[in-house]
Amino acid sequence: MSPLNPARTAREYPARYRLEAARCDACGAVSYPARLVCPACRGRKFSPVTLSPEGQVLTWSVIHVGPSSHKHEVPYALAIVELTGGARVTCQIADVDPAAIRIGMPVRLEFRRIQEDGEAGVIAYGHKAVPA
Amino acid sequence: MRDVAIIGIGLSRWGEIWDASLRTLWTEAALAALDDAGLDHIDAITVGCMSPGLFIGQEHLGGLLADELGMAGVPATRVESACASGGVALRTAFAEVAAGLADVVLATGVEKMTDVSGDECTAALAAAADAEVEVFPGATFPALYAMMARAHMARHGTTREQLAAVAVKNHRHGSLNPHAQFRQQISVADVLASAKVAEPLNILDCSPITDGAAAVVLADLATAKRLAKGRPIVRIAGVGQASDRMALQSRRDMTTLPATTAAGERAFKMAGKAPVDIQLAEVHDCFTIAEIVVLEALGLCPAGQGGLQAESGRTALGGALPVNPSGGLKSKGHPVGATGVAQAVEIVTQLRGAAGPRQVPGARVGLTQNMGGTGASTVVHILEVAS
Numbered sequence: 001m002s003p004l005n006p007a008r009t010a011r012e013y014p015a016r017y018r019l020e021a022a023r024c025d026a027c028g029a030v031s032y033p034a035r036l037v038c039p040a041c042r043g044r045k046f047s048p049v050t051l052s053p054e055g056q057v058l059t060w061s062v063i064h065v066g067p068s069s070h071k072h073e074v075p076y077a078l079a080i081v082e083l084t085g086g087a088r089v090t091c092q093i094a095d096v097d098p099a100a101i102r103i104g105m106p107v108r109l110e111f112r113r114i115q116e117d118g119e120a121g122v123i124a125y126g127h128k129a130v131p132a
Numbered sequence: 133m134r135d136v137a138i139i140g141i142g143l144s145r146w147g148e149i150w151d152a153s154l155r156t157l158w159t160e161a162a163l164a165a166l167d168d169a170g171l172d173h174i175d176a177i178t179v180g181c182m183s184p185g186l187f188i189g190q191e192h193l194g195g196l197l198a199d200e201l202g203m204a205g206v207p208a209t210r211v212e213s214a215c216a217s218g219g220v221a222l223r224t225a226f227a228e229v230a231a232g233l234a235d236v237v238l239a240t241g242v243e244k245m246t247d248v249s250g251d252e253c254t255a256a257l258a259a260a261a262d263a264e265v266e267v268f269p270g271a272t273f274p275a276l277y278a279m280m281a282r283a284h285m286a287r288h289g290t291t292r293e294q295l296a297a298v299a300v301k302n303h304r305h306g307s308l309n310p311h312a313q314f315r316q317q318i319s320v321a322d323v324l325a326s327a328k329v330a331e332p333l334n335i336l337d338c339s340p341i342t343d344g345a346a347a348v349v350l351a352d353l354a355t356a357k358r359l360a361k362g363r364p365i366v367r368i369a370g371v372g373q374a375s376d377r378m379a380l381q382s383r384r385d386m387t388t389l390p391a392t393t394a395a396g397e398r399a400f401k402m403a404g405k406a407p408v409d410i411q412l413a414e415v416h417d418c419f420t421i422a423e424i425v426v427l428e429a430l431g432l433c434p435a436g437q438g439g440l441q442a443e444s445g446r447t448a449l450g451g452a453l454p455v456n457p458s459g460g461l462k463s464k465g466h467p468v469g470a471t472g473v474a475q476a477v478e479i480v481t482q483l484r485g486a487a488g489p490r491q492v493p494g495a496r497v498g499l500t501q502n503m504g505g506t507g508a509s510t511v512v513h514i515l516e517v518a519s
Contacts, residue, residue, distance in 0.1 A: 003263060003267070003268065012264060012268075033264070033265070039377065039382070058283070058386070059279040059280075059282045059283040059286075059386060060279060060282060061274075061275040061278035061279050061282065061330045061331055061332075061333075062328075062330070062331040063270065063272060063274075063275050063329075063330045064327070064328040064329055064330065064331070065254075065272070065274070065329045065330070066270065066272065067251070067254050067255060067258060067267070067270065067272055068251040068254075068255065069270070070270040071251075073270070075328075076270065078269070078270055078271055078275050078279070078330075079279075080279060080380065080381045080386070088381040088382070089381065090265060090266050090269055090271055090379065090380070090381050091269045092269055092270055098331075103282070103283075103286050114268065114269060114270075115268070124268070126268070126269060128269075
C-alpha cells in the first residue's frame with residue numbers, strides 16, 4: 001500500500017502540480033483539491049480556477065519526529081497557509097529559519113519535490129511555501 | 133426508545149503487553165465485563181478498533197472475537213471511526229438495545245499497537261488524517277494538534293505552561309489508577325524539558341502507544357434491575373455523535389471543535405441536562421491541547437479559558453469538575469480503539485463509588501467524550517445513577 005502508487009500519484013497532478021481548484025458556481029467557495037460536492041452549499045456545478053501562489057501562514061509547527069516518508073527532512077516546518085482568494089493548503093515551509101516563522105507571515109508556494117519511493121519508484125512533486 | 137444501562141465493565145491489562153495478542157487482550161476485557169455483570173450469554177457484540185489491518189494484518193474482528201469468546205452465532209460487528217471507534221461501538225450497542233433489537237449487548241474496544249515498529253505505528257495512526265491533503269506533504273498527528281495549539285495560544289493567550297498543566301494533572305490522577313500505563317508523577321518543568329515532537333508540543337504532551345482492551349455490557353433497564361446485585365444502576369442518559377470537515381485546514385476556526393460541540397448538545401438534550409450538571413468527565417486528551425479545546429467545545433468552561441482549567445486546579449481531583457480522573461489517555465494509555473469504551477468503564481466505576489483513592493465523592497452524573505482524527509468524528513455519552 002504505497003501512497004506513491006503511480007496511478008494514485010498521477011491523478012493528483014492537476015492539484016499538486018498546477019494548483020488547479022474548483023470554484024462553486026452557486027456560492028463561489030473554492031475547493032482545493034476539486035471535488036464533486038461543494039462543502040459550503042452542496043452545489044454540484046463548478047468552474048476551474050487556478051490558485052494564487054501568494055498567501056500567509058495561519059498556523060504552523062516544527063516537526064522533530066517525522067514519518068518515514070519525511071524522516072530525512074527533520075526538523076521541518078509544516079503550516080496551514082491561506083492563499084489570496086481564501087483557499088487553504090497544508091504544506092511545508094522551506095528555506096526559512098524556523099525561529100523566524102510567525103502567524104501572518106507572507107509566503108509564496110513553489111514547486112518542489114515532496115516524497116520519493118526509493119531509488120526506482122515514483123518521485124512525487126507538489127508545493128512548499130517559502131518566505132515571500 | 134428503551135432506557136439502557138451499563139451492567140458490567142472490564143479492562144484488559146494495558147501497556148506494552150508483548151506476551152498477549154489482540155484476541156487475548158480483547159477476551160480478557162470481555163470476560164471481565166461478563167463476570168462483572170454476572171452473565172454467561174449476550175445477544176450481540178460490537179467491537180471498536182481503528183486499524184487491526186495495519187497494526188496486525190487482521191480484519192474481520194467481529195467474527196474472530198465472537199469465536200474467541202465462544203459466542204460464535206451472535207451478531208458481531210466491528211465499527212471504525214479512528215480514535216473514536218470505541219465510543220462509536222458503545223453508541224452502536226446502545227442503539228441496538230434502545231431499539232429492542234437486543235436485550236444484552238457487549239460493547240468493546242481494542243487496539244494492539246506494539247507489534248509494529250514506531251514508524252509503522254505512526255503511519256497507521258496518520259491514516260486517520262486526510263491522506264492526500266495532510267499526510268502527503270508531511271503532517272503527523274502531533275503536528276496537526278500542535279498547529280491547533282499554536283492557533284489557540286495566539287488567539288486566547290494560552291501558555292506553554294498551561295498545556296503542561298494538563299499532563300501534570302492527568303499523571304497525578306493516573307498515579308492513583310492501578311490500570312494506568314504510566315503511573316509516575318511529572319512536573320511542569322519535566323514537560324517543558326522533554327523531547328520536542330512537533331513544536332510547541334513535547335513528548336510529555338502526547339498520549340502513549342498502548343496495547344489494551346475495554347468492554348462494557350449494556351442491557352435494557354428491566355434486565356439491569358434484575359441483575360443489579362444491590363449495586364447502583366448506571367443509565368446511559370444521553371448519547372450524541374457528530375462529524376466535521378476532515379482536514380484541520382478546512383475548519384474556519386482552528387481553535388474550536390464543532391463536532392464535539394454538536395455531539396455534546398445532542399447528548400445534553402437527550403439527557404435533559406446542561407454542562408453545569410456534569411460532576412466529572414473523561415475526555416479525549418490525546419494531546420494536552422485537546423483537553424483544553426474539548427472542555428471549551430462542550431461548554432464545560434467558557435470559550436478561550438480552557439487553559440486555565442488544569443492550571444487553576446478546577447479539573448483536578450478535589451476541584452469543582454474533575455476531568456480524566458482515570459489519568460486520561462495521557463497517563464492511563466491510549467489503545468485507540470479501546471479508549472472510548474474505557475472512558476465509560478471509568479465513569480461507571482466512579483458512579484458506583486468504587487474508584488478507591490481517585491473517587492470523586494458523591495458522583496452521580498458523568499460525561500465521556502471520544503474523538504477521531506483532529507475532531508472529524510466525536511461521540512459523547514452522559515451517564516447517571518438511575519433513581
